[in-house]
Amino acid sequence: MSTLDSLALTRIPAEDEALRAEVRAFLQEAIADLPAHIRARSWGGYSSALSRRLGDKGWIGITLPRAYGGGGRSAFTRYVLVEEYLACGAPVGSHWIADRQSAPLILKYGTEAQKQFYIPRVCKGEAFFCIGMSEPNAGSDLASVKTRAVPNAQGFVLNGQKIWTTNAHHCQYMIALVRTSGTSEDRHQGLSQVIVDLSLPGVTVRPIEDLSGDSHFCEVFFDNVQLGPDALIGAEGQGWEQVTAELAFERSGPERLFSSIVLFDQWLGYVRTPQGRTDSAVRLAGKVLTQLAPLRAMSVSVQEKLTQGASPIVEAALVKELGTTLEQMIPAAIAEDLFAREAEDVPVELLMTLKYVTEASPSFSLRGGTRDILRGMIARGLGLR
Amino acid sequence: MNDNDLFADAAHDVLADRCTPAVVRAIECGGRAADAARGLWEQLESTGLADALLGEDEGGAGLELDQAFGVLEQCGAHALPLPLAETMVARALLAQAGLVRPQGSIALARGQRGAGGGLHCALVRGGQVADTVLVQAGGAWHLLPVDGAHAHAHALALDAALTWSAAQCDAASTVAVDAALDVRTLQAAVVAAQMAGALSSVFQRTLRYANERQQFGRPIGKFQAVQHQLAVMSEHVFAARMAAQLGCSGGGVGIQPDRLRVATAKARCSEAALAVSEAAHAIHGAIGFTEEHDLQLFTRRLHAWRQTAGSEGYWHTVAGEALLQHSGITLDLVRRITDVEFPA
Numbered sequence: 001m002s003t004l005d006s007l008a009l010t011r012i013p014a015e016d017e018a019l020r021a022e023v024r025a026f027l028q029e030a031i032a033d034l035p036a037h038i039r040a041r042s043w044g045g046y047s048s049a050l051s052r053r054l055g056d057k058g059w060i061g062i063t064l065p066r067a068y069g070g071g072g073r074s075a076f077t078r079y080v081l082v083e084e085y086l087a088c089g090a091p092v093g094s095h096w097i098a099d100r101q102s103a104p105l106i107l108k109y110g111t112e113a114q115k116q117f118y119i120p121r122v123c124k125g126e127a128f129f130c131i132g133m134s135e136p137n138a139g140s141d142l143a144s145v146k147t148r149a150v151p152n153a154q155g156f157v158l159n160g161q162k163i164w165t166t167n168a169h170h171c172q173y174m175i176a177l178v179r180t181s182g183t184s185e186d187r188h189q190g191l192s193q194v195i196v197d198l199s200l201p202g203v204t205v206r207p208i209e210d211l212s213g214d215s216h217f218c219e220v221f222f223d224n225v226q227l228g229p230d231a232l233i234g235a236e237g238q239g240w241e242q243v244t245a246e247l248a249f250e251r252s253g254p255e256r257l258f259s260s261i262v263l264f265d266q267w268l269g270y271v272r273t274p275q276g277r278t279d280s281a282v283r284l285a286g287k288v289l290t291q292l293a294p295l296r297a298m299s300v301s302v303q304e305k306l307t308q309g310a311s312p313i314v315e316a317a318l319v320k321e322l323g324t325t326l327e328q329m330i331p332a333a334i335a336e337d338l339f340a341r342e343a344e345d346v347p348v349e350l351l352m353t354l355k356y357v358t359e360a361s362p363s364f365s366l367r368g369g370t371r372d373i374l375r376g377m378i379a380r381g382l383g384l385r
Numbered sequence: 386m387n388d389n390d391l392f393a394d395a396a397h398d399v400l401a402d403r404c405t406p407a408v409v410r411a412i413e414c415g416g417r418a419a420d421a422a423r424g425l426w427e428q429l430e431s432t433g434l435a436d437a438l439l440g441e442d443e444g445g446a447g448l449e450l451d452q453a454f455g456v457l458e459q460c461g462a463h464a465l466p467l468p469l470a471e472t473m474v475a476r477a478l479l480a481q482a483g484l485v486r487p488q489g490s491i492a493l494a495r496g497q498r499g500a501g502g503g504l505h506c507a508l509v510r511g512g513q514v515a516d517t518v519l520v521q522a523g524g525a526w527h528l529l530p531v532d533g534a535h536a537h538a539h540a541l542a543l544d545a546a547l548t549w550s551a552a553q554c555d556a557a558s559t560v561a562v563d564a565a566l567d568v569r570t571l572q573a574a575v576v577a578a579q580m581a582g583a584l585s586s587v588f589q590r591t592l593r594y595a596n597e598r599q600q601f602g603r604p605i606g607k608f609q610a611v612q613h614q615l616a617v618m619s620e621h622v623f624a625a626r627m628a629a630q631l632g633c634s635g636g637g638v639g640i641q642p643d644r645l646r647v648a649t650a651k652a653r654c655s656e657a658a659l660a661v662s663e664a665a666h667a668i669h670g671a672i673g674f675t676e677e678h679d680l681q682l683f684t685r686r687l688h689a690w691r692q693t694a695g696s697e698g699y700w701h702t703v704a705g706e707a708l709l710q711h712s713g714i715t716l717d718l719v720r721r722i723t724d725v726e727f728p729a
Contacts, residue, residue: 007623009630011724087716265714272709283698286705290652293722294628322620378619379612382592
């Protein structure tokens with residue numbers, strides 16, 4: 001079990017921890033007026049104003065090189081930032097994807113011109129990105145994408161459709177996985193990533209309202225969109241490898257453990273009151289704490305591996321699977337606790353937060369790879385397929 | 386972890402060689418009188434592992450509890466039916482108290498002094514195989530020989546209920562132990578580490594079986610339903626091991642574990658014990674349910690260890706009380722559990 005034995009206890013370095021107090025103090029002032037049921041949206045919440053302020057503080061792109069406007073700090077510094085955003089419930093959704101995935105992707109695969117154009121804008125909180133991976137009928141089967149960018153004299157002509165694109169209606173840019181050669185039968189061959197300016201003629205973005213009334217997801221249509229020759233990011237035909245590497249970063253972070261933490265802390269506030277406290281609530285509090293702590297230790301350990309340049313794909317999948325299971329258990333167990341009581345004095349704000357997280361929770365094990373896909377990846381890592 | 390690989394490797398080597406399934410069965414049948422028990426204990430003594438937590442000037446290796454994690458884990462990984470792990474911590478406590486250490490193995494237990502001065506332990510885990518018991522009764526700790534105690538069988542073959550008379554108690558050593566130490570916390574830390582090892586063994590055996598066992602013309606591990614069961618098992622094994630490491634980490638001086646980290650360790654390992662045993666037996670099918678198959682040596686132990694030193698519900702309450710008394714956000718208590726100080 002080499003994979004399992006290799007996860008040792010590790011700790012975030014002190015120089016990265018040093019940022020925590022400043023971030024928390026800033027957030028406590030910046031989002032003081034946001035009620036819990038809004039803060040519960042966290043990395044799904046949207047505030048371009050807050051993103052600009054965080055950009056001014058130098059907290060977006062904190063791991064990116066200073067030469068491109070980044071902070072030049074370690075991945076652990078970003079880990080501390082993200083934990084604070086999630087634990088406080090800061091609406092950081094507008095710059096989330098650009099900070100976590102798009103700018104690092106451009107740094108890794110982009111041309112010098114692309115780096116100089118996009119990365120400083122991301123770091124200032126001015127350029128937001130979305131990810132165009134899924135398509136109708138593709139779902140988790142990304143290799144079957146049909147959206148096609150055909151080379152022409154001016155660059156590429158883009159036709160097709162993306163779906164489940166988070167926050168596309170608030171973003172200036174999309175990095176899309178598209179077919180640049182071959183057919184959808186070629187699977188992993190012939191795929192490339194292109195940067196699409198969403199203001200170009202022929203792009204239509206249509207928000208999809210979700211079951212809780214929010215519109216995080218969008219459908220995006222491309223009708224003969226003319227892209228420049230510099231739209232291609234990385235090498236033509238290497239899209240699959242690029243996307244796979246990108247997803248490892250997406251899967252093991254604190255956002256896979258703490259999506260329900262605002263609700264949990266809100267509930268604890270009630271259980272700490274004399275009328276809120278019951279024996280079963282104390283047990284539930286302990287159950288969550290004793291599951292969360294080892295998960296956080298695992299997540300930090302995976303981060304350490306990523307920092308050292310390893311590609312812990314199976315470990316990341318394990319952390320996400322366990323983490324999202326806990327994230328989904330929390331609203332279910334809190335509802336069970338609160339409505340097993342006779343009391344009618346549960347604060348309405350707590351119930352509104354519970355309602356939101358309950359309704360949002362199915363997405364926790366869908367976004368970033370569904371539960372079954374992840375179990376399949378773990379099984380592959382175990383040598384079963 | 387890297388510092389103690391030598392000790393874990395030594396434990397692995399001697400246990401893989403000497404603590405075979407046949408030996409485990411012989412000791413389960415014969416208790417401490419069995420030749421197998423005497424022979425195995427002599428082998429373990431000769432490795433020096435039982436003294437590893439003692440200072441070097443006392444003939445030990447000067448390990449802290451976290452550095453012994455790998456050894457404790459190996460005890461579980463080989464279904465060791467003798468209390469080596471418990472003996473390690475008991476000897477360290479005796480050395481700290483300045484007492485001469487008795488020959489043989491030492492079990493840990495909670496007891497109650499009777500009105501007449503006697504002492505009763507309703508449940509001594511390993512009481513059928515240990516030579517001595519370190520008992521916490523009220524605020525005092527006593528070291529009592531199993532020979533001469535009044536013994537009753539218990540639900541599990543290796544366990545016993547033990548009673549000592551007032552005269553036997555008077556003749557026994559009283560051990561000066563830090564008042565903040567609770568035997569259940571100490572035992573839970575040690576048991577959780579052994580559970581991590583047993584969970585890993587069960588998982589490895591099940592994975593191997595799934596790759597070997599053919600049904601419908603292919604290994605059952607090729608079926609997606611079985612693959613997903615194994616993936617979920619691996620998640621539990623992975624998380625439990627991390628929790629068990631936390632349980633042995635960063636306590637106070639000597640071998641005093643951190644109670645909240647132990648709560649995390651024991652609760653998480655106990656949850657995993659149930660889930661992993663269930664899946665392992667499901668995947669093994671009927672053969673894994675038989676006495677002759679070795680799977681039961683581990684899954685029976687996992688259930689017994691889940692029932693030792695507090696089930697998950699007991700430790701959930703301990704952890705929940707700590708969280709409710711904590712005045713900040715949950716993240717800060719999670720950090721307090723996970724941000725272990727490492728020796729330079």
